[in-house]
Amino acid sequence: MVYDLIVIGAGPGGYLAAERAGGAGLKTMVIEKKNIGGVCLNEGCVPSKTILNSSKIYEYAKNGNKYGVTCENVIYDQKKVIKRKNIVVKKLVSGIQAVLAKNKVEVVSGKGVIVGKTSEGFEISVNGEQHTCKNLIIATGSEALIPPIPGVKEAFEKSIIVTNREILDLTTIPERLTVIGGGVIGLEMASYFATVGSKVTVIEMMDRIGGYTDREIGTILKGNLEKKGITFLLESKVTKVMDSRVYYEIEGKETSIDSDKILLSIGRRANISNIGLEKLSIAVEKGAIKVDETCKTNIPSVYAIGDINGTSMLAHTAYREAEVAVNNILGNRDIMRYSAIPSVIYTNPEVASVGETEETAKNKGISFEIKKISMNYSGRYMAENEGGDGIAKVLIDKKYKKIIGVQIIGSYASEIIYGAGIMVETEMLVKDLQEIVFPHPTVSEIIREAIFS
Template identity: 55%
Template sequence: MIDLLIIGGGPAGYVAAERAGEKGLKVVLFEKKAIGGVCLNEGCIPTKTLLYSAKLYENALHGDKYGVFGDNIRFDYQKMVSRKKKVVRKLVLGVENKMKLNHVAVVKGEAFIKGRSSSGIEVTCNGESYMGRNLLVCTGSESAVPPIPGLREAGDTVLTNREILELTERPESLVVIGGGVIGMEFASFYNSLGTKVTVIEMLPEILGGLDFEISAMLRSIYAKKGIDFHLNAKVVQVEGNSVVFDKDGETHHVEGERILLSVGRRPVTQGFGLENLGLELLRGGIKVDEKMRTNVPGVYAAGDVTGFSLLAHTASREGEVVVNNLTGRNDIMRYNAIPGVVYTNPEVAGVGETEESARSRNIAYRVAKLQMTYSGRFVAENEGGNGICKVLVGEKHGEVIGAHMLGNPSSEIIYGACLAIEQEMTLKEMQEVVFPHPTVSEIFKEVVFSF
């Protein structure tokens, strides 16, 4: 009898498998494509690899601001793509080695849930049957494809995040439908390489759900870099390489050599026998409690398939919660300190409540913010650039409830705010923390002292 069957080898599945293997559980992990899931193979890692290449190119173009000069600065798009593939292969091998080290049996193929009985939970794959005491469903998510007329007829002109990563040539123009995180990261990448980019967003601002002020600031930066934005715009049709959208009661057209469809993702709940368990669904995903348990005993779900927080680091933590509870450690999943990052140039990072979410939830708060130029390290490394750091605290106790940043390297220092929220640190306690000097992270302390 297998202790834990896991369907899906993405961040939720492979982290859960690794942790379970470390604790001596007998684990079988099923993955129909490549280990690592969408994040490692089609999302997080490949996009960040390409974005870093673009950032280096952009920095080289403007090196004169730092007294560094170069002639004939250029880029090789195919080499960027080749390096992206190499990085992905290396990391996939790394995850596979972790599975071997922790004695996790990895089965490549499409798993199918036969059902649950007194003997356990049965899953079949490649003609073999596997019986387990517990099942963890980590089937992830897929790109949402809305019913826009002409979308499918446009053929390979229209791309999702998967297909655009396989392009071998840089498009001269790109229309991005959807100004969320994925859309903005690809917009940033291609804008840096000289592609004419247009972003069409249905909402009043890009990056819905993030701090509104910071989202607007990032949009302004990229508008100056040449990206055209159409907000409050609804796409009504695709005609070949032309996107038709309504805005302010008028119909507009914009053309692009390629069209990137980036309107969100949806949980994968079909095609692997989930219906044979009678699981309860919520928001299109599998409904779970704070321990990631479903309504069926012995069956858990983690990652994007829950339809709640579609982030790789959320998925990994959810997988850990499952294993901790299976191995005797009482653990619950908390979502109040989940960081969100946008890897544009400059980066955006945030965690906890925004001003908008705090107001909508009737949370009494105080807010303080400072320009990033209050950090000496930021000034030294970002000639002519600026940004913002904003911190929210509860009105009554002064505990940190949110922090949001625009400026490099926000992605690398936002974890400090995550810790503060997780530990319910107050302004006084934050003021007593010693930050290394000079670092950009000191901006947190500067903001805390400005309340």
Template identity: 45%
Template sequence: MKTYDIAVIGGGPAGYLAAERAAEAGKKVILAEKNAVGGVCLNEGCIPTKTLLHAAKIFEYGQYKGKEFGVSCENPRLHHPRAIARKQDVVKTLVGGVSSALARKGIDIIQTEAGLRKEDNGFVLTCGNETIRTSKALIATGSEPVIPNIPGVAGGLADGSVLTSREILEMREIPEQLVVVGAGVIGLEMAAYFSIAGSRVTVVEMTGHIGGPIDMELSQTLQRNLENMGIHFVLGSRIFDVSGSTACVKTPSGTQEFPYDKLLMCMGRKPSLNIPGLSGMNLYMEHGAPVVDKHCETNIPGLYAAGDVNGKYMLAHVAYREAEVAVNHMMGKADEMNYTAIPGVIYTQPEAAFCGLTEQQATEKGIQTIVKKASINLNGRHIAENGLSGGFCKLVLDGKGQTILGASLLCSYASEIIYPLTLMIQNKIPLEGIKRTIFPHPTVCEIIRETIFTE
């Protein structure tokens, strides 16, 4: 029986980074991954979708936006199979990079399903014919799409008319009519791509707004932008049948039917916990996820859970940080998770980004705030590269106007600009210090400064 200091189950962002950090600290590490390293984010999530969305952005400029800048293209078209092929090349390159990094650091990788059981002095992993003993173990098995028990869904998944985020990223054709169920990040990004690529897209959302728990003004402005692209939203509505390539939807005004060639299910994700032996370990669970403390440790000493599997924030960048915290705690180093400033991005065009408290969340918590907002049309570079738009930067300050509690952005490069705002929010950097900071000119990030000085 082989012995390791740390065993990691799952090779996604939490798993492979935890393995790297532990190996860098001199620990003997084994990583078990039954599919490809990189997890959902790299293989069927963040990276593939951004590759396709960038192709759509280039096509959009070639189709009509370029004319505004004096650039004309004759009969541009988005060749979807080539975009998919490039997506696969990007994924292959990055997966290879992760695998090489793990190998360079001396991490043993077993590409198989791993079982887990508790022993007095640690844990035992069963990986195929191999049995492995370890004193510490990290569960990082990620998440999987929620498949609702709606008539027609099972049959649609079988015949390929109903898709999850996994299958749609392999699809070679552009559907004439696409129905997207769920207006969260994945649903909106796929709706944007396929709308630009030529599909007639309808998005059905149970709540009365898009984008999940983001600022309401950000949600409404983003919705108007997407509607201008031709996307049709059906809000406050629920699908109850998808038989016969028709989505039957209960709306506030009655039942409606929406025909489709493909239907994309984006009704959220759930922790993936199909680990043989885990059910017999008395692991404390809530809402289908293992409960962890501020060190990402479960109720079983020495057993940790990081990334999507713990159900806190299903975001790769949160998984990275949770992995670091878990490994540091395993090694006796002081560290803990701080979830007060988690940035999020919807990679539409323009991008929507957000961090910290929204105005609505602060009000619900009884926190007094000062709200400052500036139009992106105050920003020289943004106008030069995009023209006038309805984008903005919105900051939620504490009641005395001393620190930033939350931020919302709708503009090009929002995904890049949200980082300094995250830094300001998490570290409670005084507003007076930010005012005295010199921002490079001309940059879109100057909108932060413009917003801070707005009366």
């Protein structure tokens, strides 16, 4: 049997590509070596947001007196939280499996490896059997980066060091948690464990947290997280790990800190090894598969989507890349655009961004103006946040008067940012945005308030 499409990897990009292709009538197979849903559903996005929500409820209960609600003897049960997380993940995985079945997608459990190409198509091996396809989508995702720092490997083998995968299964709260890396994953887990009782220290090489998040907003977030008791060691380099002690260099001096658990969160790398890329001479650049604007590799009819192409390692990016790849396979020209990909840090408060920041706009030589406003201009934000210090920033292209970027720190930021993404994607003009009616009272009104400020 020759399949119209085989997808290697059933993470967000892979399963959606298979679903879209199957729904369009293509004979489709998807191969997954671990769990349907990939890292995002099983070891990242969804489980982390599930436990973060529990910690937010706990935080509200403990601090409810600000809002006239007093709770006594508030108990946080980590075992129950993890049990609920597992139930949520299981339900969502079942839902994806049902959708794949509905679209007549054949799901195979095992490791898919490219064997080569024949006159009939591409040969893919899984579980000792070979399958042929006319089109191939590679969506094997990424894994946590384990750096060659002395002692890291040994501490990982002893389960002292954990990655995003293992930390989401901890059934006890560590008394002391050291987070190596102040990026999105590191900050979310730091926020979570600090809220539920850990003494958290974050070690970051850069002079800021949140990667390339807007610097001002990153500073506000840092202040909020410090109020939770988190200690930040910026411009610090981890030099070695000896069991539960982390050694780091700061201002030219080496010092150390003891930990009960160490979260290693310094980035991810694409899973390009041992999947047979060399059999088709698929081009690789900077540790990821090189693709064009249609997500196609240098080999006709072979596409790479999601983390494997290293362009934008976010689940929602993979969703769109899946649609672009499948559309082109179906003969419908489509291209991938990355200028309006939203990003979110699900700490409390949340941070969300889309489009240009001050730094990126300056680096590109864009002439722009900034409309910045306190979130306290939103009635709902004020009503729900005692002492909140969030802000919203809207970047406007001076020449064309169009929206080119939005950054927000505050409640509901993750739910608002998609609307800002539409503004950036459609190059909405300020005069048009001023005519849009926002529901009142909502936090989303802050964008309109910023424009008129």
